[in-house]
Amino acid sequence: MLPTEQMLMWQQLSILISNLPSDSVTDLKASLSRAIEFFEAEILTQNVDLLPDPIAGKMRSYLTESHRLLRLISMDVIFIATARNPTTLQQRRQAYQDKLDLLLQYCQAAIEA
Numbered sequence: 001m002l003p004t005e006q007m008l009m010w011q012q013l014s015i016l017i018s019n020l021p022s023d024s025v026t027d028l029k030a031s032l033s034r035a036i037e038f039f040e041a042e043i044l045t046q047n048v049d050l051l052p053d054p055i056a057g058k059m060r061s062y063l064t065e066s067h068r069l070l071r072l073i074s075m076d077v078i079f080i081a082t083a084r085n086p087t088t089l090q091q092r093r094q095a096y097q098d099k100l101d102l103l104l105q106y107c108q109a110a111i112e113a
Helices: 004-018 025-043 053-082 086-112
Strands: none
Touching (some): 004 025, 004 086
C-alpha cells in the first residue's frame, strides 16, 4: 500500500486536474501550470525505490505516464487556443478531455496502489 502522504499528494493532483476551468483558455493555462508544478515538485520527486517492489514498479509507470500526459495536455491547450475552425476546436477539446480522463484514471490507480 502507498504511504498516506503519497496517497494524499495523488489525491491533491486529482483534485487539481478535476477542477481545471473549461470556460477560459487563459485560466486553464494558469491552472494547468499550477497542476504541473505541483506534480513535478511534490509527486515526481518522491523516491519510489523505498516502496516494496511490486508497488514501486507500478508507481514508476504511473509517474512516467502521468508526466507524459501532463505535457501532452499542455500541448492540447495550446492547440485549443489556436484552433479557429469549429470542427478542429471540437476535435482538440475531445483529445484534451480524453487525456484528462486517462490522467485521472492514473491518479486513482496510484491512490489504490
